[in-house]
Amino acid sequence: MSTLSILAVILPAIALAQWLAGKPVLRKIGGALLVILLVALLANLGVIPTYSATPPPVYGQLLSVGAPVSIFLLLLDAHLGALKKAGLPMILAFGLGALGTVSGVMGAAWLTGASSWLGDLAAPFTGRFVATYVGGSANFNALALHYDVVSSGALFAGANAVDNTVTAIWMGALLVLPALLRAWLPARTPVQVFETPADTESVALATEASRPDLMSLAALLALAFSAHALSLYLAQLLAQAGLAVPSILILTTLALLAAQLPMVRRLDGAQLLGTYGAYLFLAVIGALCDFSALLALGELGLRLVAFVGLAVLIHGLVLFGGGLLIKADPDVLAVASTANVGGSTTVLPLARSLNRDELLLPGILVGSLGSAVGTYLGFAVVGLLS
Numbered sequence: 050m051s052t053l054s055i056l057a058v059i060l061p062a063i064a065l066a067q068w069l070a071g072k073p074v075l076r077k078i079g080g081a082l083l084v085i086l087l088v089a090l091l092a093n094l095g096v097i098p099t100y101s102a103t104p105p106p107v108y109g110q111l112l113s114v115g116a117p118v119s120i121f122l123l124l125l126d127a128h129l130g131a132l133k134k135a136g137l138p139m140i141l142a143f144g145l146g147a148l149g150t151v152s153g154v155m156g157a158a159w160l161t162g163a164s165s166w167l168g169d170l171a172a173p174f175t176g177r178f179v180a181t182y183v184g185g186s187a188n189f190n191a192l193a194l195h196y197d198v199v200s201s202g203a204l205f206a207g208a209n210a211v212d213n214t215v216t217a218i219w220m221g222a223l224l225v226l227p228a229l230l231r232a233w234l235p236a237r238t239p240v241q242v243f244e245t246p247a248d249t250e251s252v253a254l255a256t257e258a259s260r261p262d263l264m265s266l267a268a269l270l271a272l273a274f275s276a277h278a279l280s281l282y283l284a285q286l287l288a289q290a291g292l293a294v295p296s297i298l299i300l301t302t303l304a305l306l307a308a309q310l311p312m313v314r315r316l317d318g319a320q321l322l323g324t325y326g327a328y329l330f331l332a333v334i335g336a337l338c339d340f341s342a343l344l345a346l347g348e349l350g351l352r353l354v355a356f357v358g359l360a361v362l363i364h365g366l367v368l369f370g371g372g373l374l375i376k377a378d379p380d381v382l383a384v385a386s387t388a389n390v391g392g393s394t395t396v397l398p399l400a401r402s403l404n405r406d407e408l409l410l411p412g413i414l415v416g417s418l419g420s421a422v423g424t425y426l427g428f429a430v431v432g433l434l435s
Contacts, residue, residue, distance in 0.1 A: 050098055052107040058097045059332045062087045066328075081402030082224045084328055085217065088335030099339035100213055108333050116394040117280070117300055118273040119326025122319045123401065123409055124304035125269075139411035142368070142377060142385035143419065149367030150182040150360070150389055151426065157359035158434075166352055170196070170204065176431035178360055181212065182390050184423020192427045207346045211353040213337040216391055219361050220334055223387055224402055227379035230369065261318030269316050276303045297393045298417050301410065320406075327398040334398070361390065384408045388416035 066087050070080035092099045100108055154175055157163075164171040173196035180192050277300060284296035307313045343350045365386065372382040380403050387399045393416030400409040 050105060052105070055097050055105055055107050058091060059088060059329070062091060063325075063328045063332060079224060079402060081328070081331055081398060082221055084331040085221050085224075085335040085338075088332045089217070089338040092336045093338065093340050097336065099342065100333065100336045104336075108336060111329050111333050112394070114274075114277065115326050116330045116397055117277045117297060118270075119323045119330065120297070120394070120397050120409070120413065121273045121276050121300055121304045122269060122323035122326065123397065123406060124301060125308045125313060125316075125319045126406070136411045136414070138378065138381050139385055139408065139415050140418075142372065142381050143388055143415035145371045146364065146368045146382075146385045146389040147183050147419065147422075147426070149364035149371075151179055151430065152367055153360040153363030154178045154182065155430065155434075156363050157356045160359055161352060161356045163356060167204075172431045172434035174204070174208070175434055176427040176429075177208075178212075178357065179430045180423045180427025182360065182364065183426050184392065184420040192424065192431070196431070204349070207349055207353050208357075210339055210342040210346070211350070211357045214339060214343060215354070215357045215361055216395075217334045217337040219365075219390055220387060220395060220399065222365075223383045223399055226365075226369065227383050227403060230373070230379040230382075261316075261321060265316040266318045266322065269319050269322060272307060272313070273322075276300055276307070279303065295393070295417050295420055297413060301413055305410075323397075324401050327401040330394070331398045331402075334395075364389065380405045380408060384412040385415065388412050389419060392416050392420065 063084055066083035067080045069075045069083055070078070075083065088097075091097050098105050158171065158175045163175060167174050173192060177192035177196075280296045280300035280303060283299050284294055287294045343354060346353065368386055368389075369379075369382055371377075372379065383403065384396055384400055384405070387395045393413045396409060396412035396416055400406060400412055
């Protein structure tokens with residue numbers, strides 16, 4: 050299926066989701082979750098391809114380019130002085146989430162009897178899910194390559210399919226969990242990290258402080274794409290010099306520097322463009338839900354779903370249960386969880402959908418921290434289980 054054909058389905062789905070989110074019956078669900086549900090439905094009905102082992106190029110482009118560009122745009126309204134107010138709670142929540150990940154993956158391995166159906170690969174398999182649900186897919190692949198899990202084709206492909214599907218479902222759950230928890234956890238007054246945070250998703254998409262003109266939109270897109278290209282180039286140069294710095298951290302730094310320039314702050318439309326980019330990202334998340342791929346795995350698929358599902362469930366219980374005890378902000382817990390399970394880039398749509406833009410920067414930073422330590426934790430768990 051061509052890129053044009055896929056976009057001809059995804060873009061109307063986003064518009065439909067936003068329209069439905071304005072209806073009284075569906076308003077509490079929100080446009081973000083509706084995008085995931087609509088695209089997941091379309092993908093599993095065969096209208097567009099699912100995010101399978103060989104995903105269409107447009108999906109990869111939206112993830113690798115669209116998400117970073119949107120993050121850059123949304124960070125242009127950031128106030129550095131207030132970062133510390135949102136940062137410490139996020140770090141604590143992320144640490145609690147990482148503890149939940151380690152407990153969840155090891156608990157899932159024990160509950161499903163992983164050693165009986167994975168054999169010698171049980172420890173590496175467990176370690177790689179600790180790595181990916183603390184850091185991200187790069188950590189996942191690092192352990193898979195080191196322990197030669199890749200050579201077990203069915204297991205490797207199945208693990209990827211289950212990981213993608215469970216991550217998509219969990220992200221959908223995180224969109225509604227904070228609202229459900231507010232009966233027990235007191236809401237915090239949002240920290241003013243952004244000058245004009247949107248009151249609702251619909252307002253964020255429809256209006257800003259002033260109507261953006263073509264010059265502003267053109268300049269913002271030029272800045273965002275140039276900054277993304279520069280961040281990739283600088284990350285490559287630093288890697289050659291022996292310094293492994295994630296490009297997302299470089300991009301974040303560039304955005305924060307640009308945000309201090311008066312000429313950049315006068316440009317209107319960054320929030321509008323960034324929010325739409327977040328919706329494109331969520332559309333790909335919806336396409337991750339490939340139920341046909343799971344069914345094709347048979348018994349192995351059921352075991353993998355049980356393993357990964359239990360791991361994420363225990364992670365959530367530890368994180369949100371601990372948050373309940375310390376009366377933490379449920380939005381902070383949700384963003385920390387998505388930084389754990391999905392990585393830095395997945396923070397974007399969740400923070401935007403929760404109307405908590407002040408959590409975007411702290412979420413990206415702890416997600417990058419997870420990428421830095423995820424592999425080490427994964428190897429540590431393998432060593433412990435071996």
